[in-house]
Amino acid sequence: MAYDQSAMNELHWLIDMVQTIEVGLVVLDKNFDIQLWNGFMENHSGVSPNSIKGSNLFEQFDYLPADWLKKKMESVFLLKNRAFISWEQRPYVFKFKNYRPITGRADFMYQNVTLLPLSSLTGQITHISMIVYDVTDVAIHKLQLKAVNERLEHLSQTDGLTQLHNRRYWQICMQKEFDRHARYGDKTSLVMFDIDHFKKVNDTYGHMAGDKVIQHISHLLKQSLRETDCAGRYGGEEFAVVLAKTSAKDALNFAERLRHKIATTELIYEGEPIKVTVSIGISDLQEQIGNSGQWLSFADQALYQAKKAGRNNCVIYKPKT
Numbered sequence: 135m136a137y138d139q140s141a142m143n144e145l146h147w148l149i150d151m152v153q154t155i156e157v158g159l160v161v162l163d164k165n166f167d168i169q170l171w172n173g174f175m176e177n178h179s180g181v182s183p184n185s186i187k188g189s190n191l192f193e194q195f196d197y198l199p200a201d202w203l204k205k206k207m208e209s210v211f212l213l214k215n216r217a218f219i220s221w222e223q224r225p226y227v228f229k230f231k232n233y234r235p236i237t238g239r240a241d242f243m244y245q246n247v248t249l250l251p252l253s254s255l256t257g258q259i260t261h262i263s264m265i266v267y268d269v270t271d272v273a274i275h276k277l278q279l280k281a282v283n284e285r286l287e288h289l290s291q292t293d294g295l296t297q298l299h300n301r302r303y304w305q306i307c308m309q310k311e312f313d314r315h316a317r318y319g320d321k322t323s324l325v326m327f328d329i330d331h332f333k334k335v336n337d338t339y340g341h342m343a344g345d346k347v348i349q350h351i352s353h354l355l356k357q358s359l360r361e362t363d364c365a366g367r368y369g370g371e372e373f374a375v376v377l378a379k380t381s382a383k384d385a386l387n388f389a390e391r392l393r394h395k396i397a398t399t400e401l402i403y404e405g406e407p408i409k410v411t412v413s414i415g416i417s418d419l420q421e422q423i424g425n426s427g428q429w430l431s432f433a434d435q436a437l438y439q440a441k442k443a444g445r446n447n448c449v450i451y452k453p454k455t
């Protein structure tokens with residue numbers, strides 16, 4: 135008798151805990167009809183256990199990904215194993231509003247869900263339980279951290295004035311293209327250019343105007359790029375672009391178009407028109423180029439030739455014979 139009483143107490147407490155625990159508990163039969171719906175599920179869905187018991191989960195909540203979820207549940211019945219659904223895989227299973235003040239930025243509750251096989255007294259798996267954990271706090275913090283890291287990564291790779299790649303990151307991209315060429319032999323060209331007589335721009339219009347000119351040229355450069363091109367601000371008024379899958383001839387066409395666009399587009403700074411030109415050096419990846427430093431140096435030598443030849447022009451590097 136005492137034993138019965140203690141067992142009854144235990145059962146009563148357990149039921150109480152199931153009802154009040156801050157975790158969602160649902161029991162489903164093989165037809166996905168709801169057999170148990172605890173207080174957490176009631177509080178967040180607004181549907182009481184009495185009104186939902188016996189009804190089909192997928193008819194009650196028609197937004198649920200039925201095919202996907204049924205497949206997961208059927209495998210729990212069949213294999214008698216647990217299955218997990220993480221918020222990173224699917225932010226939520228049940229569309230519950232998020233009321234937590236700390237994580238007010240989430241509109242919905244992020245959830246981890248465990249599907250658990252439940253055996254009957256005869257040892258058969260006739261039901262499964264869904265255990266729904268509210269992981270909104272963890273998810274929001276993780277997402278915020280990810281966003282901050284992405285932002286930091288972007289900042290560490292980007293030139294502040296032009297939003298082009300900075301020199302360090304551009305060199306990494308250039309090295310990658312060099313390695314790709316060594317592996318696959320694709321035609322690849324490097325274009326370096328420098329604003330002509332830029333010191334005069336600074337001296338005439340001031341440093342702020344000089345900065346605007348650098349931004350203006352970057353803008354024209356960005357307009358000329360393809361998705362696969364890698365462009366960076368190499369130095370103060372010097373820019374570098376790796377053109378993937380591009381021969382020297384095609385790189386020259388690109389460079390000529392850019393040079394012409396820059397030479398014919400004026401920037402208005404405080405009512406004053408400013409016009410600049412650029413000199414451009416090109417080096418396509420040839421077999422005799424042993425490393426990326428040499429490739430860069432050849433483009434730089436071609437740029438020097440372009441300056442020497444009178445500026446506002448493009449020169450392709452020719453290996454000395």
Ligand SMILES: Nc1nc2c(ncn2[C@@H]2O[C@H](COP(=O)(O)OP(=O)(O)OP(=O)(O)O)[C@@H](O)[C@H]2O)c(=O)[nH]1
Pocket residue numbers: 328329330331332333334336340341342343344345348369370371441445
């Ligand atoms: N406004 C501004 N000026 C810069 C920046 N970086 C470098 N410069 C200036 O760019 C000028 C480069 O001058 P030089 O290297 O003598 O070359 P240049 O006057 O362009 O002449 P050439 O290259 O020979 O045609 C210097 O006056 C630098 O101060 C920058 O970020 N902003």
